[in-house]
Amino acid sequence: MYVYYLSRELQRMGHDVEVISSAPLPEVSEGIVLHQLRSSSIYHPGSSFRKNLLKVRNLVDLHELCASRLGVFAEPWAFSFRAYAKIKERCKQRRFDIVHDNQGLGYGLLSVKRLNIPVIATIHHPLPIDRQADLEQATGFRQRQRIRKFYSFIRMQAFVARRLDRIITVSQSSAKDTNLFFRVPPDKIRVVYNGIDTEIYRGNEEAGRNRHGLIMVANTDDRKKGVLYLLQALQLLRDDGIKLTIVDDAARHSSYIEDVGPLPSYGCKLVNKLNLDAMVHFTGRLTREELAQHYSAAQIAVVPSLYEGFGIPAAEAMACGTPVVATSGGALPEVVGDAGILVPPANADALAAAIKQLLNDKQAQRQMSEAGKKRVREKFNWEQAARKTVEVYQEAMTTK
Structure with missing residues (x-):
């Protein structure tokens, strides 16, 4: 965007x-x-070496096609x-x-x-x-x-x-x-x-009347997004009845091999492996308006990334008035400020503790909600x- x-x-x-x-x-x-x-890469859905070979027009096309095949x-x-x-x-x-x-x-x-x-x-x-x-x-x-x-x-x-x-x-x-x-x-x-587009990402009064559960917005195939550690934290919170919504596809095309059709995403495979199917829901792709509604309906947005160059999901959640639990990876402390709780990256125990702490502190949730909206208005437009x-x-x- x-x-x-x-x-x-x-x-x-x-x-x-x-x-x-x-x-x-x-x-x-x-x-x-x-x-x-045009592109001759075979990494796009529906592409293949044979299909793209017929479209080669010059040496740049041929190089890209052969390199991606390798x-x-x-x-x-x-x-x-x-x-x-x-x-x-x-x-x-x-x-x-x-x-x-x-x-x-x-x-x-x-x-x-x-x-x-x-x-x-x-x-x-x-x-x-x-x-x-x-x-x-x-x-x-x-x-x-x-x-x-x-x-x-x-x-x-x-x-x-x-x-x-x-x-x-x-x-x-x-x-x-x-x-x-x-x-x-x-x-x-x-x-x-x-x-952040605050015309779209803003508190939705109807969706926010009964906030519940956690939300994570990320391509879970991207290992630095830290879905492994969030799911491990969720295991530790299994008895607390917490639900997690992951805004991502449950299946997608591979990044490293020629397109063979959708395969289960890394996040989906981890959910199955850790037996968390009853606690985790994948939404698939959403429009910006739908995503804003999901932020507004969540009690906490979790950003478990090992590193972020900025941290768009954290800022979008803040604009919607949703408190954030994030790691201190990369730029997240710059973005989150006083609108959330920061924990060390790759630490499921710390992540679980912060989630539980914030879920049980309604006053802190209200304070972080207002702080997040103010921070986005002033710094991220x-x-x-x-x-x-x-x-x-x-x-x-x-x-x-």
Whole structure:
């Protein structure tokens, strides 16, 4: 949703915005031009090597197809060169003041710089953190090798990030880690917090009349989201009659192999393994409005992540007046502030204790509910994010 909200606010400020993307396409506001680029990756649902081979048009297509067949995530590399070709083509009709990359960080961006256009990128968090989380929870040598191969594009991202005009990160924590993992000089990094759409994410009086249970919003296949530790905490609370709603699919397509159809998600497999079926419900995908209703109906939003570059679910829950129990991983302390309880990452005992404590303290729930709404209004809004992003654009344009 980063592209949708940022481009919408930039347009409202009077800027002319064009978005270049490949599948899955982002939603954009009316009046914003969306250029769709093709992809030869076999990681998309319904794709296969044989189907995509028939669509190969050039060496970029062939490289992406063969690399993905071998287990390498080549989309950032391939997308960057296709985007460069599209920008070069569009420059015949118009002039771009800035190119803003959303964490693709492919080599093609360096070609864009040769068009004499400043290029900046947003790094939500550096992906070596994801790789490490996946490796730590991998089972067996073969799975670890698949993960290392899949993330082999990270070296390219670090190389490109150091050579762009400016880097935006969405938290101080992410800024520090971008410097640590990608060695981007601190004087090139600017922090611009994400916003929350408070027209959608706000307290729903009807849904909130009888708040009950816990909610977690995450792709549970992403190991750093910490679903393992939340489910272990739920085991410890089995006698307390607590219900957990997980906003995620119970089955999805694999990230590391050619598409073979939906498979049970990591979270769903853990629920079955830990015998928690009666305590956990998966919603599947929800609209933003439905998600806001689920936040408003929950007593506590739990964010058990090992790391977050920002922590959108925590901020969305806070905007809906839902108290948060989160870990201290990454940027979560920056986001949550006094609107929740923080515990160490990867600690099921601490998570269970904090959940039980907050469930039994109605006064603390009310205080955190009000603190969360206030914090989101003051610190996390898209209009403010867009203004600060434009300041980074102007800086990049004047110092190029």
